[in-house]
Amino acid sequence: MLRRDFTDEQAMFRDAYRKFLHQEIVPQMEAWRELGIVDRSAFRKAGEQGFLMVWPGVQYGGMGDDDFRFEQIIIEENQYALTADWNCTLHSRLVGPYLQRFGSEEQKQRFLPGCVSGETILAVAMTEPDAGSDLAGMRATAIDQGDYFLLNGTKTYISNGVNADLVIVAAKTDPVNNPRQVGLFLVERGAEGFERGAPLKKMGMKGQDTAELFFQNVIVPKENVLGDPAKGFHYLMEGLAEERLIAAVECLAAAQKAFDITLEFTRERKLFKQRLADFQNTQFKLADLRAELDMQQVYVDQCVRALNLDALTAVDAAKAKLVTSELLCRVVDEGVQLHGGAGYMDEYPISRMYTDARVTRIYAGSSEVMRLIVGRSLYQDEPTPFIDRCTPWD
Known part of the structure; x- marks a missing residue:
């Protein structure tokens, strides 16, 4: 059988990341599972060594290489080291790209450097108690108030929900006339009316913090709207x-x-x-x-x-x-x-x-x-x- 297709640079990246896991993450994983949450230091240490987000441009602190195989290596090594409870890929490759694809240059400059360094931890909030795979069934709303949007709703089963400093929240922006119209909103830690529950107790993945998020009359300034508020879906x-x-x-x-x-x-x-x-x-x-x-x-x-x-x-x-x-x-x-x-x-x-x-x-x-x-x-x-x-x- 032919060898899998990775470059020499990626092979060295794999070796370095494997060493990082066994030095910094593996020794702590059992304690984090007991606590139900991975310590924030894991993100900062990964960021310091260039393992957290590879794809952002150098102007944001990244390597500027969008080759998915780098993230594939990170995923595979996490599984082999039994450290998958630390879901760094959620931060790096699932949530982060929303900023790259749909964010303004001002939003990229404001948020991406902290995401690359691990100081700003990301989450995305789509799932609701009655809307999982059926995103059209969500009930959260964000109503345009002129200078800002007023966000209300509840999200559940949100990975990184406790650790997150920046949450991309999906909410309906015209629930009466167009109930399928959804916007994405950047809600920062400490926003008034934004609360989160304790880590949910789960069957597995016990070290991955998963939480309910509550939004009650949260004011989201227009500069925190991600792209077009009518095109979130x-x-x-x-x-x-x-x-x-x-x-x-x-x-x-x-x-x-x-x-x-x-x-x-x-x-x-x-x-x-x-x-x-x-x-x-x-x-x-x-x-x-x-x-x-x-x-x-x-x-x-x-x-x-x-x-x-x-x-x-x-x-x-x-x-x-x-x-x-x-x-x-x-x-x-x-x-x-x-x-x-x-x-x-x-x-x-x-x-x-x-x-x-x-x-x-x-x-x-x-x-x-x-x-x-x-x-x-x-x-x-x-x-x-x-x-x-x-x-x-x-």
Whole structure:
């Protein structure tokens, strides 16, 4: 099999980031899981070493390299180091690009340097108690008052919700006449009327702070409106393909890690005076998973290439997110089974990976929504037969 496509610079970046994780993040992760929140110092230390946000231009403190493979490396190394509770990619590549794509130059100069350094932590607030994957069902409103917008509403399940210094909030701007008209608003820490709940207790990802956010008559000045206040829904849709690719990279990297630790366990575990690895059942189970992992890795890497070429479609990203999240849940389930009783104990990584994995079939669009997206695409236009999408070999 050919090696995966990373540059020499990216290989050195991977080595440096791996060392950073094991020096600065891994030793603290257990304590952060107990607290239910990652300390803000993690963001500052990553920012100091150039690992937090790679893509912003040098005028904002970044490297100015938008190649998604840098973030792919960060995601993969976090999964392998079991530090995914520190969701730095949410800050760096999921929320940050909204400022780049839709922000004014004044907003970029005001916010991006702090985001790159780790002094300003980002979050995005879309989900509401009655509006998850269905963004059109949101109830939060931001009404134009002339010099400012008046923001009211509640958001829930917001990652980085406690740590965030700057939250991009989605809210309806004309709920009476055009209920699908949404704007995006930059709400800063300390804004009057902006409150947040304590970290929510979750099944998994316990170190990732997730909170409810409350907005009661929050005054959002016009200079904190992101782009056109009538085009927020379009802005959100534009970022969803990359968000789902991020989720796919996370899922597949976690699945690769779960497979590796399960394989190692079966080599050491003895049963009926044999290694667990010597049983045909074990070999067949792992062979099936190994084949699926390798096939999906090729597809995800191709999606990364497509994103870098600005050619990743929403449908292709939905396919990636669907199959990788479903595969991850099968891998961790099989991993627990092959670990036996040990797999139910938190001292074994597979136990935590099992509970952490379950949410991946929900966030960034549930598996059911991904199937709807892919299924509807089959009937919208005359489909191109697979064989006609293939180009001749050189």
